[in-house]
Amino acid sequence: MRQYLDLCQRIIDEGVWINNERTGKRCLTVVNADLEYRVDRNEFPLVTTRKSFYKAAIAEFLGYIRGYDSAADFRNIGCKTWDANANLNDAWLDNPHRKGEDDMGRVYGVQGRRWAKPDGGHIDQLRKIVDNLSKGIDDRGEIMSFYNPGEFHMGCLRPCMHTHNFSLLGDTLYLTSYQRSCDVPLGLNFNQVQVYFFLAIMAQITGHKPGVAYHKIVNAHIYEDQLELMRDVQLKRKPYPSPKLIINPDIKSLEDLETWVTVDDFQVEGYQYHDPIAYPFSV
């Protein structure tokens, strides 16, 4: 929690105002932030200085694992975060590749599970990683990347957290995740949970101990309409200790994640938090 608050404070102290053309808003911005999550100690990085909706964050990542490309599928598993980008973004609404209501196009999980090969067919990046790690293999390229510039024009948004790179040292699994752009008041609340969750669940289904998850962020920003709430409300609050994430031990494979798992298979123990804060969201 401390590292999250330190990053927020750093943006306020050192940030530079940058105009963002896509949203038409100014963002107070810093470059380069490194966060670490101790999955080995079960220190779940849930923000405590406001109520944080971890189930929606886990649902969103479960949708990526399943390769969803429809905001309706995300809604059905408990996550509304893609509604606006799929249905309220003018550039995407006018895009000939958009297949209709709720379509997100070739983003995130579509790239992770069905990356199109130029000579035909698809690559399932996640399946390969799970298969290798389950056999104790780390080929130093255990990477799932959502970042496919050749298909940016076929999706509603470029991926923000775009690459996940696993490492196996003995029987301990590590994850390094890369993010190019981070809405710290809203997006990072979810992204911290997701990086933690991804390492914890991959360790569980491949039969390893979880180690540390490293989260590397390039552009970290606060939108102009979020600044007051962050500076004068959230940063004035005292954080509570980290809660723990309890995962249903019956989840044993990628197929389990693809079929029967729901957000109720993930429980948080000992979550103390301050009142919710409704930060404005920019499309």
Ligand SMILES: Nc1nc(=O)c2c([nH]1)NC[C@@H]1CN(c3ccc(C(=O)N[C@@H](CCC(=O)O)C(=O)O)cc3)CN21
């Ligand atoms: N401007 C922007 N910021 C983001 O963080 C973001 C995007 N766009 N577009 C793609 C996804 C969607 N994400 C989102 C979208 C909405 C919330 C949000 O509204 N969160 C609220 C309530 C969540 C709930 O009730 O489930 C929150 O208070 O955290 C969070 C992340 C993260 N990403």
Ligand SMILES: O=c1ccn([C@H]2C[C@H](O)[C@@H](COP(=O)(O)O)O2)c(=O)[nH]1
């Ligand atoms: O997982 C996510 C997804 C998105 N964001 C934020 C970061 C930016 O504020 C916007 C995306 O805008 P770009 O113009 O494409 O950078 O969404 C996030 O923080 N986390």
